[in-house]
Amino acid sequence: MNKTLGIFGLLIFVCLFTALFNPAFVSEANLFNITRQTAQYGILSLGVAFVIITGGIDLSIGSVVGLGASLLLLMISDWNIPPSIAIPCVIAVCALIGLVHGLLITRVNLQPFVVTLCGLLVYRGAARWISDDRPLGLGTDYESIRLLGSGAPFSYTTLAIGASVVAILFGLYHALVLHGAQASSEADATTTKSPKDSPSVALLQRWSWLLVGVLLLAFAFISPSSETKKASVKSATANLEASTDMDAAAAKASNTPVIKIKKDRVKNKITLEQRVSRPAFILPAAVFLPTFLTMIVGGWTSKRKVILKPMIASLLAAGFLVAGVLFLLPVYQSVIPGDLFSLGFADVSGRLVAGLIMVSLFAILASAVGAAIWLLSAAASCSPLGKALLPLTGFAGLLTLLSMTSLMSSMVPAPMLIMIALAVVSSVVLNCTVFGRYLKALGHSEEAARYSGINTKNTTMLAYVFCSTAAGLGGVLFALQINSVQASVFGNFYELYAIAAAVLGGCSLRGGDGNIIGVVIGAAIIQVLYNSITVLRIGDKLEFAIVGMVILCGVMVDEIVRNLVAKRALLKRDSNPDGPPAEAAGG
């Protein structure tokens, strides 16, 4: 859970940083693009996450995407097969590919790396062969089926209302059923140990999910459903043709988003003052501030020592941040990159000044976000009140940030709905079913799993089937949205984005670890990074280098934290050979 929070912080940080330097980042059209790409790549990542959890790898995803996309367009346009048959056929072919991978890996005992590496080559070749290297496309004939990939059925406001209904229902279930059962079982187990929580805290814990749901519902209703609705729809559709993906097919068009975003900035110029004065900002902020202060005061009164350090860090970082935004940012905006910049005593290259400001604000913002998360988790661990308030506070804070963007008035891309459905299913499979448990067990230790009577071979095989199926689904969505497939390059490198997102999201290539929300966030981080490189005009030559560095840092921090936690746990065990202290038993 902490790990997911950490990379969520990373996501927020990248978004904040980009928005700080170019507010166009949070415009409707750009957010639509980012969320659509996140959904498309997220589907691939969800698939590969299952394979990575078994301790394997699938390098063939990109080629399966290419093959699936080529096959789909070929079937529909050349062979005149109706899309309603072609799409299931393509996905079935991809599932079959996964089955072959699984069979080769579990029955012939080949290494996953080798099998899928060969797959990478074979499917690419097959795609080129069946399409004869022609560019494929549906033209303008199949608009209705293309909506599956490119459609935008409703705005995020609608999605938020739906989500809030789910949250409210879950909140009721949690408060009335789960919480009661938990309380009674806890009472059975440790009647003496755990200190009795005050009734108000217990009440808060019981109803926290419901409160979150209600807050989201209210937020969705007061969010402006559209700022410049026409403009956003227009630019979204315009964007369909331009296809701003970073795949090679669209490489030529890589300048398009910048131009378009510039246009957006002119069109929907909503100043910060305007955003802040809207009720959509005031409501979550009005919830966030008092709860956050209560958490800190609660922590301060119960465990001053724990909360002191993060508090000082947060205050310092906040001070730096305000100073940076007030003084450095205007300077950055006034710099003209090509020109010299006068410092009074010397003239410096404008590019250098802009770069220095960017780097220093990067560091300041990173420490501010880090300190804020530290403070929140410290405050939550200090007192039961803090723990009970954390979901509401965190969520209100998130909504406050969201209200300053145009996300709620942006449309939901159709692939996003498909990805959400897939993520929910994956999450349920991984956490609630025997298959999911077996997957994790054999990922950690195949031998132990086998000794416990698990059919490790079939379980592993299913993971590969799921991965290739998801890749096929992704290929279908990509093909329908982009509507132009060149088999020799379509989907190149997609496996690496998928794997990187899964790893960033907390899946260990050693196997066993992995959670679905993390994978989705990981996919989002990678897409946001790509987007921000364009939006900030850093230059696409550095794209790979930056994405690579961010992933490396994320994984490194995770590994360091994990080692620290492990060391601490071992120390604790060794100092208490007869059993851990009662204090730890409470948790």
Place this chain on the structure above:
Amino acid sequence: MTETQRPLLEVQGLCKQFPGVRALHQVNFDVIPGEVLALVGENGAGKSTLMKILAGVQPPDEGQILIDGQPVSLANVNQAMDQGIALIHQELNLAGNLSVAANIYLGREPKRFGLIDSRAIRSASAQHLQAVGLQVSPDTLVGDLSIGRQQMVEIAKALSIDTRILIMDEPTSSLSQGEVERLFDVVRSLRDRGVSIIYISHRLAEIEELADRVAVLRDGENAGLLEKDQITHDAMVSRMVGRDVSRFYQRTSTPPTIDSDATPILKVTDLVVPDHPQHKVSFEIHAGEIVGMAGLVGAGRTELLRCLFGVTPPVDGDIQIDGTYTPIHHPIDAIKAGLGLVPEDRKEQGLVIDFAVEPNVSLASLKAHAWLGIWIDRQREQVEAAEGIKDLRIKTPSADQIVRYLSGGNQQKVVLSKWLVMNPKLLLLDEPTRGIDIGAKEEIYRLMESLAESGMAILFVSSEMEEVISLSDRVLVMHEGHLTGQVSGGDINEASIMNLATGIQAVS
């Protein structure tokens, strides 16, 4: 052995302590030039530790080692080599993908102009190979040689560094009869050339044939020195055994009376274990019985349990469980038939070490208790884990604690509770108390007893003689892959078990 001969190697008052275990205590012995000194003792008598100290792998806590009357320090393997001591491990340390010559000079290749002088290596290797009577080309890949010949390469390697004292650990354990004869010839010829050999083996018959003197270790102490004319099987066994078992754990329950007509829980007929395909194993176990399985290290006990449980499925033979013939190809089959296995390697095989207590306890029963075999019954899982923690007194902060951070004894209890959830008919335990502190050991013994009283059959493998003697109703003894016999009731004592375990007294 004349008095005038000065010992080449003298060991005086050697002590070595490991956490919780006294491996060696005041061990003395000496080696005369040109003799074969055999070192014998039960599992855990301290032979391995002694040899590691001599080879410079581990330092002793106390005591000194003299070579040619001079005290020497053997702080690392290179220093030991400089003193002319070489150790040949039971598992050979050769690189199979390199040639014989390259292996002999691995890590100290003669150089010429900065490059490896392969011609010099080849000619020197040929000489050493001749000395051990191995007729293969120095260019042969080691991987292509039989185990027996690889052993000769190891000896040739030892000779190439002017070894005066050659330590051989169980050199014959994986050799055929012919290879053993050839090895003995080489050992004798080395002895005649003045090389001293410390020969460690479980095979007492070989020692009778080969050794000039025998040093016996028991519980890390000297237990006697036998001169050439005193070396007999009985003399060796009587010095190896003789521990006072009465101080050990005492059973509280009385052994059950087995009705010989009743259907046994497990009946094994002519079972062929893949690791020892030349032997057939037959035995049966009744409900409520605690059967111990004794034998020296490498006797094939673990392999037999793994075979019964379907980890390495049997090649041939029948397994009847509760009277019905049950083919076992995978642990799934064994579990379905009502078996449970607490494996030898707790951390790799028994537990998913990075899982919490709760999913470990429920792992084997998960599917059976799931809704439609798909949906995990979380509530039942929680109850099972809580019961396991309570009943077996697992010391853990909560059921959510990762088992890696539990102590060995508590980890073992988690493995046990995993199987107890399934309520098996027969529980197989492989070294259930290895690496566990005394308190947890006794709890596990008591648990085994109470399970047997409730009607479960228990088959456990142990290398600790006291454990086998004090817990078992009946003891099956294995030697080199076959069941050499069984002892039960009042006949269970160290001497009777050791006789069977060393393969002298085979019961037809």
